[in-house]
Amino acid sequence: MDRYLDALEQELRLMAEELPWEPLQTVFFGGGTPTLFDVRQTERMLELLHRYFRLADGAEVSVEANPGTVNLEKLRMLKEGGANRLSFGVQSFDDSILKKLGRLHDSLTVYHSYEKARQAGFSSINLDLMFGLPGQTVDMFADSLRKIIDLQPEHISAYSLKVEEGTPFAVWQERGKLQLPPEEDDLAMYLLLMETLENKGYGMYEISNFAKNGHACRHNQVYWRNEPYLAAGAGAHGYVGGERYVIRHSVPEYIEESLAGRRPIVEREQISPEIQQEDTMILGLRLIKGVEHKRFRKRHGISLYEAFGDVIEQYVQKQWLQDDGTNVRLTRQALPLANEVFMGFLVS
Structure with missing residues (x-):
């Protein structure tokens, strides 16, 4: 565990040096x-x-x-x-x-x-x-x-x-x-x-x-709003600048690589604009207040209906989604069916 903390210190140091947070x-x-x-x-x-x-x-x-x-x-x-x-x-x-x-x-x-x-x-x-x-x-x-x-x-x-x-x-x-x-x-x-x-x-x-x-978890809402987050430590996942990355999962390998002075990142994936829109929709619909029209346009440069109009209209008719003009959200009856609703927004 002490060696793990040694490795974590090296990773945090490199991460802090690379990014002016x-x-x-x-x-x-x-x-x-x-x-x-x-x-x-x-x-x-x-x-x-x-x-x-x-x-x-x-x-x-x-x-x-x-x-x-x-x-x-x-x-x-x-x-x-x-x-x-x-x-x-x-x-x-x-x-x-x-x-x-x-x-x-x-x-x-x-x-x-x-x-x-x-x-x-x-x-x-x-x-x-x-x-x-x-x-x-x-x-x-x-x-x-x-x-x-x-x-x-x-x-x-x-x-x-x-x-x-x-x-x-x-x-x-x-x-x-x-x-x-x-x-x-x-x-x-x-x-x-x-x-x-x-x-x-x-x-x-x-x-x-x-x-x-006053006690809703602020950190988890970062994920559900599809906002960026840093990650450090074995097996951690991060999302910065439209890129998802994964830290090496094996603890011995994580320690070895980090102590050698390298960030132990084993996967990087640049997320396309279409997948970012998909993620914003699917993750955001987990929130009871849903996905805000204004936030989606500011984030992606297009409206919710330009991106997913056909799906939204279909699910509004099924009474799985409701749109009050400010947010698109799951209806109460659709909460147990959330995964089925999310499938409709997969673009790939």
């Missing part, structure tokens, strides 16, 4: 479990950020954590180092489900880690939930939902399980050994999620994200 508005430590670092390493991780980059006043600095990987000393170090938002990967409060997911924590650990985060002074906490999990019923999900609401986090993210290629779940599914809930139960869980959280004061601002007033 304005102060950062948001920072997100995640895509793994940065809280696996001990207290000393955690302090160094945050010190590297401040050494090579300036942060804007009021910048949002989020850190992902798995329950059980934090203690009070580490959490206080995160807070002192400038982190002001935590995101815990809870997934479920049912211990049998957590075992099936291969999680290292149980529900009791969630409560302990959450309490320590409050003691350390964090006033903006996200808890992740999942639904459509193996062996999960609607009642089991409802129980997890009640328990997460009882904790009163400022933000809740909830995602349906997606079986990714190359994972153990994908192998089990191919062998007929993965028993997932039927589609009607998966839909029932999503509808229950929306109704329950909105009744409890959580505004739905994205198809999988709910927040109390």
Whole structure:
């Protein structure tokens, strides 16, 4: 881990030298479990950020954590180092489900880690939930939902399980050994999620994200608005100047290349204007407020209807989209069908 931080320092130094950046508005430590670092390493991780980059006043600095990987000393170090938002990967409060997911924590650990985060002074906490999990019923999900609401986090993210290629779940599914809930139960869980959280004061601002007033994740909205973002660290993805890039995934290879004085970028792709328009539309429709006409024209130089008029009109007729003259957005009934709607905007 210390060598990884050595390599990260070299990458951050090179990145800061190459690009004359304005102060950062948001920072997100995640895509793994940065809280696996001990207290000393955690302090160094945050010190590297401040050494090579300036942060804007009021910048949002989020850190992902798995329950059980934090203690009070580490959490206080995160807070002192400038982190002001935590995101815990809870997934479920049912211990049998957590075992099936291969999680290292149980529900009791969630409560302990959450309490320590409050003691350390964090006033903006996200808890992740999942639904459509193996062996999960609607009642089991409802129980997890009640328990997460009882904790009163400022933000809740909830995602349906997606079986990714190359994972153990994908192998089990191919062998007929993965028993997932039927589609009607998966839909029932999503509808229950929306109704329950909105009744409890959580505004739905994205198809999988709910927040109390003032606590919507600013960093993730950068992605959904298809705006540029820097990336550093093994396996990270960035998007700058219309170019997407990927950092080397293998940690040993990342360390070797970075310590040799090279940015360990393994893929670069210049995104065409047509694909940028497609991305702005598909990502933007994830937001409940949708895609703004004015923002789209300013970004791409053409109107939404010049780019996607036929698709928008077709989906308005189907009552999957609505256009109030300012924004084009998903209708309430189309939220569970979002992926099907997005397919219509693929131009390649």
